[in-house]
Amino acid sequence: MSSPYATLPEFEYARPSTLEEALKLLAKYGEEAKVLAGGVGLITFMLERLVSPRIVIDIKKIPELRRIEYTEGKGLVLGAAARISEITRYMDSNPRVREKYRALYEALSRIADLQIRNRATIGGNICEALPFMDSYAPLALFDAKLRIASVEGERETTITDFVKGPGFLDLAPNELLVSIELPDPPRESRSGFSKIVPAIEYSVASVAMLVANPVDPRSREVRIAVSAATPAPIRVREAEEVFRREGDIVDLLDAALDRMTSAIKELVIEDPYASAEYRLEMLKVQAYILFKRLLDSFLQERG
Numbered sequence: 381m382s383s384p385y386a387t388l389p390e391f392e393y394a395r396p397s398t399l400e401e402a403l404k405l406l407a408k409y410g411e412e413a414k415v416l417a418g419g420v421g422l423i424t425f426m427l428e429r430l431v432s433p434r435i436v437i438d439i440k441k442i443p444e445l446r447r448i449e450y451t452e453g454k455g456l457v458l459g460a461a462a463r464i465s466e467i468t469r470y471m472d473s474n475p476r477v478r479e480k481y482r483a484l485y486e487a488l489s490r491i492a493d494l495q496i497r498n499r500a501t502i503g504g505n506i507c508e509a510l511p512f513m514d515s516y517a518p519l520a521l522f523d524a525k526l527r528i529a530s531v532e533g534e535r536e537t538t539i540t541d542f543v544k545g546p547g548f549l550d551l552a553p554n555e556l557l558v559s560i561e562l563p564d565p566p567r568e569s570r571s572g573f574s575k576i577v578p579a580i581e582y583s584v585a586s587v588a589m590l591v592a593n594p595v596d597p598r599s600r601e602v603r604i605a606v607s608a609a610t611p612a613p614i615r616v617r618e619a620e621e622v623f624r625r626e627g628d629i630v631d632l633l634d635a636a637l638d639r640m641t642s643a644i645k646e647l648v649i650e651d652p653y654a655s656a657e658y659r660l661e662m663l664k665v666q667a668y669i670l671f672k673r674l675l676d677s678f679l680q681e682r683g
């Protein structure tokens with residue numbers, strides 16, 4: 381629904397150029413402040429009077445928050461204010477990085493349209509705290525570390541601990557998400573992302589999956605993360621464990637999908653957009669298709 385208001389509520393505007401300055405402003409204003417990154421979500425919420433901050437702190441001019449950097453053996457670091465399209469462009473010009481973090485690339489390149497991806501930032505996507513955010517499942521899949529700072533110091537968390545549910549984050553009013561660090565994925569791994577977007581703009585069931593060393597039971601690894609169908613992102617470790625059993629990986633798939641269903645079924649969202657039953661079924665179907673796709677890519681490579 382569009383906003384009945386044509387104008388924004390009044391607010392003060394600050395555009396710090398250092399992280400220190402931004403943190404001092406957050407410490408001073410606390411709950412009266414709102415961080416502005418791309419503004420795609422915040423400006424809409426302000427137009428709709430869902431939030432009316434006394435001060436808006438624009439973080440886009442802080443160089444540290446715009447970093448996009450990959451270091452072999454260490455991983456990928458994304459500043460919270462890096463735009464979605466900057467990240468996918470970086471990956472397009474570094475195909476090895478794109479393939480390492482393929483599930484993230486596939487998720488980010490399918491957010492809304494180019495206009496929105498040119499403004500929206502990875503940190504804003506995370507901090508909007510709505511279940512369908514496309515960055516969630518891949519960040520859970522790659523064990524991303526979220527770096528949070530305040531004037532009191534820094535701490536590190538994970539996406540599954542940080543996002544608590546619709547509108548709820550483990551983030552104090554004086555804290556800022558600074559960066560997202562994705563460690564190098566396992567060697568020889570493949571990953572992918574899939575979502576179901578019905579008539580609405582947003583996904584009702586998203587899955588990210590990673591497969592490494594599929595033929596060797598001792599070293600193989602399968603990771604599964606889901607979002608959009610549940611209030612917050614989940615790494616489905618119960619299903620991942622099934623793939624540690626002896627035997628052909630393909631023969632373990634049904635048991636793993638059953639474990640996934642039993643692990644999350646009580647948490648699945650039921651709303652007018654999609655029933656819980658449909659969402660759960662779509663998670664299973666997408667996990668099945670992703671698994672086959674990733675496995676096929678190994679087989680093709682080995683000829």
Ligand SMILES: Cc1cc2nc3c(=O)[nH]c(=O)nc-3n(C[C@H](O)[C@H](O)[C@H](O)COP(=O)(O)OP(=O)(O)OC[C@H]3O[C@@H](n4cnc5c(N)ncnc54)[C@H](O)[C@@H]3O)c2cc1C
Pocket residue numbers: 414415416417418419420421422423439460461490491492493496499500501502503504505506507508512513514515555556557558581582583
């Ligand atoms: C038409 C449309 C289609 C969309 N389609 C999709 C889609 O397909 N997939 C998808 O995932 N999303 C979709 N979105 C949502 C969109 O991706 C998010 O609104 C966007 O990512 C928010 O990023 P931003 O940088 O604009 O954040 P902002 O609007 O600037 O901020 C969002 C919230 O996060 C807070 N915040 C931002 N950065 C930080 C930080 N570093 N630390 C602490 N708090 C912070 C802000 O205070 C605010 O509360 C869509 C939005 C629209 C309007």
